[in-house]
Amino acid sequence: MPVETLQEKLVYGRPQVLADVPNHYCPGCGHGIIHKLLAQCIDELGIQQTTILVAPVGCSVLAYNYIKVDGCEAAHGRAPAVATGIKRVHPEATVIAYQGDGDLLAIGTAETIHAANRGEKITVIFVNNAIYGMTGGQMAPTTLQAQKTKTSPYGRNPADVGYPIRACELINTLDAPVFIERCAVSSVKGILKTKRAIMKGLRNQVEKKGYSFIEILSMCPTGWGMEPREAAAWVDSDMTPVFPLGNLRDR
Amino acid sequence: MYEGLFFAGFGGQGIILAGKIVCLAAMGEGKHVSHIPSYGAEMRGGTANCSVVVSDDEIASPLVPRPSACIVMNKPSLLKFQSIVQVGGLLLWNESLIDLAPSRTDIETLAVKANEIAEAAGSYKAANMVMLGALLKRKPDIASLEAVIGVLGVAVSVRHRELNDINRKALTGGYERA
Amino acid sequence: MAVTLMKGNEAIGEAAIIAGCRHYFGYPITPQNELPAYMSMRLPKVGGTFLQAESEVAAINMVLGASAAGARVMTSSSSPGVSLKMEGISYLSGAELPAVVVNMMRGGPGLGNIAGAQGDYFQAVKGGGHGDYHCIVLAPNGVQELADLTVKAFDLADQYRIVVIILGDGFIGQMSEPITLPAPSGRVFDKSAWMLSGATGRDPHVIASMRLAPDDALAHLNARLQDKYRVIEKAECMWEKSQADDAEFLLVGFGLSARICRSSVSALRKAGVRAGLFRPITLWPFPSGELARAAAGKKKILVVEMNAGQMVEDVRLSVLSSVPVDFLGTLGGVTPSVDEIVERVRSYAR
Incomplete structure (x- = not known):
């Protein structure tokens, strides 16, 4: 009788560039998934040694502790400006601005629009969870109509504070960006699509194409007051009608 | 020697340039010089002026609050600045x-038909020259x-x-008639 | 090198290029517009980058990025714009990043006017942004010194990983004077231990001011900053004295005020009053010890500033009660006159 030997074959593992440390994110938070996807893409493109990550102010303020590439802190909203400065000094590097909704669409709107409009050859990863997580669940520029937060306790009232802003559609009015896509990490299918979008956004830099913008709808169970499973379902049921998924531009 | 000069007129009369030309020429002849223009909104169609110091010695203050010689190219400048001449x-x-x-009687005054002389040299634009x-x-x-x-x-x-041919003629014209 | 007639703002630009600055980020504001215009014309010709940012806030954060990436980088503005840069200056200071920031001061507060003024002394010297930090503050008194100190500013910034502010005023920025362009200092600073360039063959570098853990991490960062500031205070004070040794009365001023003071000293000496001048060139670190020595035995000190009395506080702290200190200030972009300074000092002599 032939003897079968068991051969070890690794089919799935921690990306090399993802630090093997416990992270500070809440259970069910999307940042952990998105960090992993970003790390996988960096590994697969082999750009660990040429990537510079700009971390925002917000829950992902410590992103540079989890993804083992050169990292830079940015003041609240200024990640695209900091990324611009870095990229203009090191045009060969892959420069990523990782931002949340308050950072990108409230305090940093000017920096967001103008970096996109200049066509800075950077990749912006925009994590939209419709709330300010780090400061304890306040209303964000992407908070949905009637959504209750710490600073919209009766629900967001558009007559008073306007409607949620759609970043992809806003940036899609500009001529310079080469890639704009909205994804969601609320399902396995969505996660796979998100990875493809991040991959494309990074490859655009490697190929010196131009500015890429990837918006990722993500869960904030703590801020929303939901169970993780409930939060993922809420992304699909409530967020995607307001923030439709899909590619808006791919040049 | 020390001369604190003040040039004033309306924007477009070449006031700042006249001051700069004095500096370059005096510098070439070994003098210390400084030039401070008026700038910003007041220059856009309003009055323009500049302060120039020409001195044998190093220049301490470049400001010219009481000029030893003052050129005024239009009426508002005369009304505003004749009083500051020392x-x-x-x-x-x-x-x-x-x-x-000018209403001052304690200073030396000289009327110059600058635009006419400049026209004769080839262009009214050379009135500053x-x-x-x-x-x-x-001086x-x-x-x-x-x-x-x-x-x-x-x-x-x-x-x-x-325009430099005209500028040269205008400079000479002004020099000869002063 | 040949003597050329140059405007202050343009002299800074050329001196920065001589110093190896190849990145400039800025936003238009009077009275410093000649500097970005100059950089936009010159930098592309020397392989550099000029970028007009969407705001002063964005500009200073582009400076932060470029500095983190290891470049010699500069921004410039005037008072209201420099207020907007304060956030970035605090972050640069916390992350210990070198940068050169030019402030051609104008009249304030608020939009104020566009005349030269010295009302931002407190902002530059005492902080301006949040947290315990200092910038080295250089106060040139004319076009030659603007150029010379610009070259020096880049070296100081790199040597100490600190923000250096060149604190001029609208008059000095707009003024033209003959200058000899400075030579490069030739000093080279190795940034390889901390700059961001991609973690090739080394562990990743992180540039950040935030220190959350352990509990005393931020205290350690601050203690290191303070140690650095003490070293700078000892090593980098600059000042100029003229006719001060035998003087009975000492004038103290910086920048344009100091030049008006020097004319006043000449006028006073002609009138038989023994006056002298002490001019701080570094406003931080303030040359306190040197001023105290220069002031010893004087009958009175007169501090002249184009503001309501800012540097005068540091003068008083320097001499304490050993010499009486008087103040003469002009407000809203008005310059002090030699006549009023002379009159004030003569009143002491009477």
Whole structure:
């Protein structure tokens, strides 16, 4: 009788560039998934040694502790400006601005629009969870109509504070960006699509194409007051009608 | 020697340039110089002025609160600035555009038909050069007429250099009639 | 090198290029517009980058990025714009990043006016942004010194990993004077231990001011900053004295005020009053010890500033009660006159 030997074959593992440390994110938070996807893409493109990550102010303020590439802190909203400065000094590097909704669409709107409009050859990863997580669940520029937060306790009232802003559609009015896509990490299918979008956004830099913008709808169970499973379902049921998924531009 | 000069007129009369030309010429003849223009909103169609110091010694303050010689190219400048000329100082005024003689009696005044002389030289735009020529005649210590003519090539911007023939004639015209 | 007639704002630009600055980020504001215009014309010709940012806030954060990436980088503005840069200056200071920031001061507060003024002394010297930090503050008094100190500013910034502010005023920025362009200092600073360039063959570098853990991490960062500031205070004070040794009355001023003071000293000496001048060139670190020595035995000190009395506080702290200190200030972009300074000092002599 032939003897079968068991051969070890690794089919799935921690990306090399993802630090093997416990992270500070809440259970069910999307940042952990998105960090992993970003790390996988960096590994697969082999750009660990040429990537510079700009971390925002917000829950992902410590992103540079989890993804083992050169990292830079940015003041609240200024990640695209900091990324611009870095990229203009090191045009060969892959420069990523990782931002949340308050950072990108409230305090940093000017920096967001103008970096996109200049066509800075950077990749912006925009994590939209419709709330300010780090400061304890306040209303964000992407908070949905009637959504209750710490600073919209009766629900967001558009007559008073306007409607949620759609970043992809806003940036899609500009001529310079080469890639704009909205994804969601609320399902396995969505996660796979998100990875493809991040991959494309990074490859655009490697190929010196131009500015890429990837918006990722993500869960904030703590801020929303939901169970993780409930939060993922809420992304699909409530967020995607307001923030439709899909590619808006791919040049 | 020490001369604190003040040039005033309306934007477009070449006030700042006249001051710069004096600096370049005097610098070339070994003098210390400084030049402070008026700037910003007031220059856009309003009045323009500049303060110039020419001195044998190093210049401490570049400000000219009481000029030893003052050139005024239009009426508002005469009305505004004749009072700052130091007692015994010199006031050159553009008679072509000012219908009112200076009221000061404790200073030396000289009326110059700058626009007419400039027209005769080829363009009214060279009126600033006429005034400058007159100044050089009355204040020969500042710089020689030759030195001033010599710096026109570098001082005047490329797009206006074709006017330098006219500028030269205007400078000489002002010098001769002062 | 040949003597050329240069405007202050343009002299800074050329001196920065001589110093190896190849990145400039800025936003238009009077009275410093000649500097970005100059950089936009010159930098592309020397392989550099000029970028007009969407705001002063964005500009200073582009400076932060470029500095983190290891470049010699500069921004410039005037008072209201520099207020907007304060956030970035605090972050640069916390992350210990070198940068050169030019402030051609104008009249304030608020939009104020566009005349030269010295009302931002407190902002530059005492902080301006949040947290315990200092910038080295250089106060040139004319076009030659603007150029010379610009070259020095880049070296100081790199040597100490600190923000250096060149604190001029609208008059000095707009003024033209003959200058000899400075030579490069030739000093080279190795940034390889901290700059961001991609983690090739080394562990990743992180540039950040935030220190959350352990509990005393931020205290350690601050202690290191303070140690660095003490070293700078000892090593980098600059000042100028003229006719001060035998003087009975000492004038103290910086920048343009100091030049008006020097004219006043000449006028006073002609009138038989023994006056002298002490001019701080570094406003931080403030040359306190040197001023105290220069002031010893004087009958009175007169501090002249184009503000309501800012540097005078540091002068008083320097001499304490050993010499009486008087103040003469002009407000809203008005310059002090030699006559009023002379009159004030003569009143002491009477």
